[in-house]
Amino acid sequence: MSSMETQPYIRTIEWEMLDKRKFIPLSIASSFSIRCMLYPFTVIKTRLQVQRHHSVYNGTFDAFRKTFANEGFAGLYRGFWVSAFQLVSGVAYITTYETVRHVLQNCGVQDSRVRALAGGGGASLVGQTIIVPFDVISQHLMVLGQVELRPGKGTRRLNPLRIQYESIPRRRIALEIIKEVYKQDGVRGFYRGYFASICTYVPNSALWWSFYHFYQEQLVKVLPPSLCPLLLMQSLSATLGGVTTTVLTNPLDCVRARYQIQRVSSLPETVQALWAEERWGIFTKGLSARLVSSITFSFMVVLGYESVKRLSINDELKPLVRW
Template sequence: MADEVDYEALPSNAGLGVNMIAGAMAGVTEHAVMFPIDSIKTRMQVFATSPAAVYTGIGNAFTRISSTEGMRALWRGVSSVILGAGPAHAVHFGTYEFVKDFAGGRAGGNQPLTTAMAGAAATIASDALMNPFDVIKQRMQVHQSEFRSVFTAMRVVYRNEGLAAFYVSYPTTLMMSVPFTAVQFTVYEQVKRLLNPRGEYSPSSHVIAGALAGGVAAGVTTPLDVAKTLLQTRGTSQDSELRRVRGMWDAFRIIWTRDGVRGFFRGMSPRMLTHMPSNALCWLSYEFFKVAIRE
């Protein structure tokens, strides 16, 4: 129809602000909805010394945590995500759209290299902002966490371990997030283009493309996520070797020594289960808010 609006091709002078607001809303929605599964993933990845903190699967973890600690334990740390995810996702999507436009990603046709570059740049920027919040989130998620408040956790971690504790995992996070985001954005754009070649607002295509993109990216990067969790939760461990872990390669050594190849895929099922619907919801929210804000 002649009066139909191409929501992805509206004037660029409104684009960056719209994309950042849409990204912030999408990020908070995504993380909050799937947070209990993310909590289970964190607990499955931690090298626990207590049998009470060892879980054999998602169902086992959900049943034991909810029956012994209550359902609220599965939401512990969500406030840290909400505080960080909005600004981080605003930066993420704003950077993504800016770099894609700058590199000529709107010129038409498949441009996977441009899309991957934009996704990688977006991740470097957003992770710098989000990393401390993610550290606090995982400190609050672990079995028998001493923390119930984000600000208390920040204060105690800073006092006991210094500023470095909030960024010890940042290189590992980038090593994971850059390929994760590059794969995610590339798969998303390719599947979306296949399902929705006219580029119209199509919730079903955004959901399917987002879910597939999230699942593929999550599965590929699980080994790095296990290492990241080990680094971010080191201060909660009673194991002296785990408390002294200093970086990604040190974490890999410990994982290999203690659990072999299997150790690198701890928590892969809940990680994929988290990212598939959360990515679908994130992209659906993002595309929706792009339309809603511009109207």
């Protein structure tokens, strides 16, 4: 065994080891950069999930091609600036995650997977409470301009809120959506699908962080630091965790997207309608787009997250950090 492997090093950088003045701004910058790169996949995933069968697109590549052809590059970034406000929830998310893990560790919980499971679930609960109103608005923006093929009836543009957006300046479309949502449902409309989001994202987040630590523990046994950089191993662990979680939670995400956008009266009714239309297809509906997004997102998020933690660690601990 090499001396590099026997030397002590910090594999998991904990909350109390960080200089928060560096960590928080660097985390925001990292999150914004990743969101810019991956947002088109979110748009495509949402459009695939809300269509009925293959009435609009035949798959992920077809959705990209038709969106770009019909709406140009801007179509892939519909609702981006509204969605960008989610950076606020991102700070709350990561702060909650690290705080819960820290508290559990102080309470004697040593299993990193259990702490990650609780931290991820708690972080998502806080994050979703902040994010759902922005999610509702951005999802309506995502489907504007989407063309649905109707056999024997030609085509039509999907517009669940019936807004005459063609005659509205682009900078005002989000404002019109806000006004229409409030007009139809009041403040409650901005939290439409909140329970569905909680049911989707809390287990998704809890499982993602738990699998991240599980795969990390397994990979470190076969990929010691002398064979694989620690940061690369962590990014691979995140990717494997993202794939596992995405496959397990895809039906929940389909229900959430359909309920928030198509204004079905209740969550059980949404589940029944989706099952009647798709049957076992709910396990694969939009899955390819989610997998591409999840693989890229998981790899990039942890690459950024763990790099930011290394850059933000207190000076006296830097000699114990490995890249």
